[in-house]
Amino acid sequence: MSNGDLFGPGPAKRPDRRSLVRGAGGWALESATSGSIPVSAVNALAREALESGLPPLWVHGEITGWKRYPSGHCYFTLRDKRAQLRGVMFRLEAQRLPADPREGMEVRVMGTVTLYEQKGDFQFVARELEATQDGGLWKLAFERLRAKLDAEGLLRPERKRPLPRYPTSVGIVTSPVGAALHDILRVIRLRAPWTRVLVAPARVQGDGAGLDIARAIHRLARHGEAQVVIVGRGGGAVEDLWAFNDEVVARAIAACPVPVISAVGHEVDITIADLVADWRAPTPSAAAERAVPDGTAVERELNALIDRARSAIRRSATTRRERRDRAQAALLTAATRLIDRRRDRLMRAAHRLNALSPLAALGRGFAVPLDADLRVLRTMAAFQREQRFTLRVLDGSVPCVARPDEKAS
């Protein structure tokens, strides 16, 4: 085809109108007779000329009037200071956009210039669209979803649930063929080989990956045995991680009845899944390390606990013995004090008794004569001749005999 000729100036071609129109389509004969061509023919020719004359282009400009119709097709205008270009992005391409561009956003669009024949509109059919400011459309979509989830309170730190310390079953949502699964299994086998691992396979990139991931999380939740869930993949380009920025994934994580560890394997780009998850691990291996305890460490902890229990018992037994000893000592002291008090009283009584005793007089130099029956010999008449008696003095008794010749009158 040589549609270019229609617009080309070449004078040699001009008289040969008939051959030109014939070459362009089925209307050729009809138009040849009337000497003119119908509108639709012009538009068809113009369209062909445009499409073949201009290769697919990247066009940059500011976007305005972006509108997404229920059909899924999107219409917009690209402009710079001096001109504007109307554009369309059809459903198939438009649904791959992470977000609709904002009004006035600087964009680069790849596509072809064409003519919409029915209306005679000159337009640009876009196949790809990238925002060249604010980090692009991915970033824009991310920020929009983040703001939405934040407004719902799903990103609040107090929503984060503590991870179980000693889980015996771990759920994993990732690609069944990726390196992430391999890494996670290796770490779990190394640290906690007693663990039961429940793998819910999911595609982690490409169309529908987000939904696949969300379904896998639901599957683990319904099964109900996993005590903690790791959701992740190995690293990748930002576009490859997009499934983890999908709203359905965010909501599945938030709705998961057990804590979720995200492991998207991208140190730089944080994903929505990371924000909603209860714990964000930088890599799948790190997620596994966080998920399960190290067996030898657990054994050490157990031993330490039992040691503490043992010494608590020992301590309380010691305390008990000490208390008993103290009680005994106190009892002894009390008893002794009681006895001492009694002894004091006894001493005082004895003194008083002593003071009243006739023996006290002996101390003052008196002596008492007593007969063999210990009766006191008080008068002269009590003495017989040669009578034996004892004289009781302060410190003892002196045996005596009464002599008549020296008997005083």
Place this chain on the structure above:
Amino acid sequence: MSGSSGEPEGLEARIARIEAIVARLEGDRLELDDALALFEEGVRHAREAERVLRETEMRIDRLVTEADGSITVERIPEPPE
């Protein structure tokens, strides 16, 4: 967390119970009989926990959703190494 006197199941619950026992032994003034009973319970849990830890055969299952929406569990016999 199981702090009750009910028999805890699973590693998590057992270790939590042991910790609760240690806290009671260290904190409360207990009768010697009670203390010894608690201690024995703790040792029993520790032994059970250690039995779990000695399990070295990692079990890997795959959860698959069937067409009717039910979930089936497939054992993965040889873990990919």
